[in-house]
Amino acid sequence: MKRFLSSIIDGRGFDIGLVSLPLAFLLTLSGLPLLYNIVMSFQEVDMFSLGSFWRPFVGFKNYRDLFAQPETWPILANTATFVVASIVGQFLVGFGLALFFWTNFPGASWLRGLFLVSWVMPGLVVGAIWNWILSGDFGVLNFILRETGLIDGNIFWRSDPGFSLWAVIIANIWLGTSFNMILLSVGLSAIPRDLYEASELDGANVWQRFWTITLPMMRSSIGAIIALGLIFTLQQFDLFAAITSGGPNNASNVTQYWAWDLSFRQYDFAKGATISVIMIVFVMIASVVYVRSTRHEVRG
Amino acid sequence: MAIRGSAILGALALAGVSLFGLSAKAEDVTINVWSLDRDIQPAPNLIADFNKLNTGIKVEYRQIQFDDVVSEAMRAYSTGQAPDIIAIDNPEHALFSSRGAFLDLTEMIAKSTVVKTSNYFPGPLASTMWDGKNYGLPKATNTIALYYNKDMFKAKGLDPNKPPQTWDELVDAARKLTDPSANVYGLAFSAKANEEGTFQFLPWVQMAGGSYEHINSEGAVKALDIWKTIIAEKLASPDTLTRGQWDSTGTFNSGNAAMAISGPWELDRMVSEAKFDWGAALLPVPEVGAERSSAMGDFNWAIFSNTQHPAEAFKVLEYFASQDDRMFKDFGQLPARSDIAIPETGVPLKDAALKVFIEQLKFAKPRGPHPEWPKISKAIQDAIQAALTGQMTSKEALDQAAEKIKAVLG
Numbered sequence: 001m002k003r004f005l006s007s008i009i010d011g012r013g014f015d016i017g018l019v020s021l022p023l024a025f026l027l028t029l030s031g032l033p034l035l036y037n038i039v040m041s042f043q044e045v046d047m048f049s050l051g052s053f054w055r056p057f058v059g060f061k062n063y064r065d066l067f068a069q070p071e072t073w074p075i076l077a078n079t080a081t082f083v084v085a086s087i088v089g090q091f092l093v094g095f096g097l098a099l100f101f102w103t104n105f106p107g108a109s110w111l112r113g114l115f116l117v118s119w120v121m122p123g124l125v126v127g128a129i130w131n132w133i134l135s136g137d138f139g140v141l142n143f144i145l146r147e148t149g150l151i152d153g154n155i156f157w158r159s160d161p162g163f164s165l166w167a168v169i170i171a172n173i174w175l176g177t178s179f180n181m182i183l184l185s186v187g188l189s190a191i192p193r194d195l196y197e198a199s200e201l202d203g204a205n206v207w208q209r210f211w212t213i214t215l216p217m218m219r220s221s222i223g224a225i226i227a228l229g230l231i232f233t234l235q236q237f238d239l240f241a242a243i244t245s246g247g248p249n250n251a252s253n254v255t256q257y258w259a260w261d262l263s264f265r266q267y268d269f270a271k272g273a274t275i276s277v278i279m280i281v282f283v284m285i286a287s288v289v290y291v292r293s294t295r296h297e298v299r300g
Numbered sequence: 301m302a303i304r305g306s307a308i309l310g311a312l313a314l315a316g317v318s319l320f321g322l323s324a325k326a327e328d329v330t331i332n333v334w335s336l337d338r339d340i341q342p343a344p345n346l347i348a349d350f351n352k353l354n355t356g357i358k359v360e361y362r363q364i365q366f367d368d369v370v371s372e373a374m375r376a377y378s379t380g381q382a383p384d385i386i387a388i389d390n391p392e393h394a395l396f397s398s399r400g401a402f403l404d405l406t407e408m409i410a411k412s413t414v415v416k417t418s419n420y421f422p423g424p425l426a427s428t429m430w431d432g433k434n435y436g437l438p439k440a441t442n443t444i445a446l447y448y449n450k451d452m453f454k455a456k457g458l459d460p461n462k463p464p465q466t467w468d469e470l471v472d473a474a475r476k477l478t479d480p481s482a483n484v485y486g487l488a489f490s491a492k493a494n495e496e497g498t499f500q501f502l503p504w505v506q507m508a509g510g511s512y513e514h515i516n517s518e519g520a521v522k523a524l525d526i527w528k529t530i531i532a533e534k535l536a537s538p539d540t541l542t543r544g545q546w547d548s549t550g551t552f553n554s555g556n557a558a559m560a561i562s563g564p565w566e567l568d569r570m571v572s573e574a575k576f577d578w579g580a581a582l583l584p585v586p587e588v589g590a591e592r593s594s595a596m597g598d599f600n601w602a603i604f605s606n607t608q609h610p611a612e613a614f615k616v617l618e619y620f621a622s623q624d625d626r627m628f629k630d631f632g633q634l635p636a637r638s639d640i641a642i643p644e645t646g647v648p649l650k651d652a653a654l655k656v657f658i659e660q661l662k663f664a665k666p667r668g669p670h671p672e673w674p675k676i677s678k679a680i681q682d683a684i685q686a687a688l689t690g691q692m693t694s695k696e697a698l699d700q701a702a703e704k705i706k707a708v709l710g
Contacts, residue, residue: 156538249685
């Protein structure tokens with residue numbers, strides 16, 4: 001008994017206690033809803049059976065119905081475009097900025113801090129602002145493009161099926177760039193300076209130093225940022241709600257917005273859950289990448 | 301001894317508290333009311349006034365958010381925590397009444413000396429009905445009509461006292477009024493892919509003899525073709541597809557659209573923002589003499605069927621109905637009553653427009669009523685968007701919508 005008590009205060013029991021607390025927290029608040037969601041995707045759910053757990057099971061009917069709908073594949077394709085374009089855009093701009101601030105000119109750290117403002121802003125506010133910028137008739141973006149002679153007529157970013165998804169992507173790149181920049185800056189500053197000095201002595205030019213030192217040393221940071229980017233873009237909901245509402249004609253609809261629309265606009269909770277399950281699969285893949293790429297950090 | 305003494309005292313105290321609680325319960329029946337009204341809107345004010353009357357019924361109020369009304373109510377009902385009374389958006393009324401979640405008020409209304417169904421506009425009243433029975437009372441109502449900029453009419457040689465009467469006249473007028481060099485579109489409306497799009501489009505279908513059950517009728521196709529023309533010729537901003545009614549009408553107020561289709565909720569803002577002479581007109585019809593129709597919005601009162609106090613809850617509703625004449629004067633909302641005259645506001649433009657809206661209300665039709673309205677509405681929105689983006693012809697889009705709606709109707 002005494003040994004048990006002392007192990008709780010200092011020893012294995014303490015470790016187990018520390019681990020079990022967050023684990024129990026995670027299981028109840030994330031694990032159970034996740035399982036519930038999966039169960040729901042195999043059930044027939046309507047508003048009145050929402051309160052009970054024992055609903056009729058319908059097998060894969062929700063999945064079959066979902067893929068029979070004409071909009072499903074275009075929306076999945078939109079999601080893929082959105083995720084890939086957002087991540088590539090956020091990463092390239094973010095990495096560029098991180099390298100730029102890495103040169104440590106006077107005031108670099110101040111400016112880098114200011115860039116975080118975009119990340120701090122709530123998605124709905126960002127969406128509302130981009131809504132004005134992208135507005136067809138009076139938008140600033142159209143004004144700039146017109147004045148610089150890049151376009152003749154206004155582009156209706158939100159309402160033209162060819163542009164609406166890109167309108168949200170542009171806003172999302174803006175929103176996510178600073179986060180990418182900060183994480184990549186941290187990665188950059190962790191590279192030992194003497195590596196560069198040694199390679200400089202050996203006569204490596206800037207380009208060679210970037211490809212043979214910076215990039216390989218940044219591998220785990222890059223893996224982490226891309227995995228996090230995947231999770232954040234799959235979460236991105238506010239911008240769609242604020243800018244295009246998934247329109248016109250689903251041209252900018254993505255799975256996360258569609259799941260909400262099905263569940264809370266059309267009260268088709270089972271289908272909403274079904275889409276969420278499909279998304280969970282993708283997020284799982286992202287998590288595996290994230291965990292694998294950050295494993296080295298723990299060891300170091 | 302000391303311990304026992306205090307235990308007895310404690311027990312006595314407990315008994316006293318519970319006795320007191322019981323006696324309070326016997327005096328006052330508590331009725332819970334949920335609605336989305338804020339402090340300056342009807343529900344909380346009417347409830348405060350009602351509680352002052354000391355009728356032995358105590359009403360407790362809870363404000364819920366627009367987006368949460370249905371899901372909150374559903375969850376509360378299925379777990380037995382529903383309030384006694386709720387204000388529900390009219391197209392969602394049938395969802396509850398068809399499942400027996402709302403109380404059938406037919407008999408109580410028949411016996412009531414305060415509430416008479418004949419006093420209500422037919423559209424709002426119909427939205428509270430299911431299967432020929434009354435499951436609620438209209439709380440307030442609204443509809444849409446055509447606003448137009450009289451100054452622009454004059455400038456383009458149109459008669460400012462003869463707003464367009466038919467669809468063709470509307471398109472003609474829009475063509476004449478559209479002026480890209482001055483950033484002016486002929487018309488502003490909303491074809492957004494949410495309930496607003498259906499709200500704006502369905503009246504056009506109904507005027508042409510269609511309905512949600514016959515969404516691909518010849519008239520409905522013609523209606524969507526007119527919308528297509530308006531968008532394709534840029535007589536309205538392409539952003540009509542993603543912009544709600546409030547933002548669209550904003551462009552009318554700022555002088556960037558010569559006409560706008562929207563409702564009476566715009567009036568106050570228009571009076572303060574529009575720096576020009578404007579008027580309102582009934583929605584144009586397909587051809588002279590055709591049936592009129594319009595959209596019908598706003599909320600209904602209903603009593604949940606699992607209430608413990610149906611009679612008291614109905615008394616509260618009766619009180620709300622008896623205060624309908626304050627609806628416009630105190631809260632700026634239109635009562636759903638044809639027997640209540642809207643008092644003059646002293647603002648001539650607003651008063652003239654209100655007359656048009658009251659006239660238009662006579663033709664307002666509910667969306668549905670149908671328990672699966674959100675799905676029906678979604679099919680209609682998809683059709684509008686598919687046609688207006690040019691991805692389908694009006695006929696194809698509406699045929700597809702008809703098929704989806706048929707699946708819903710069973």
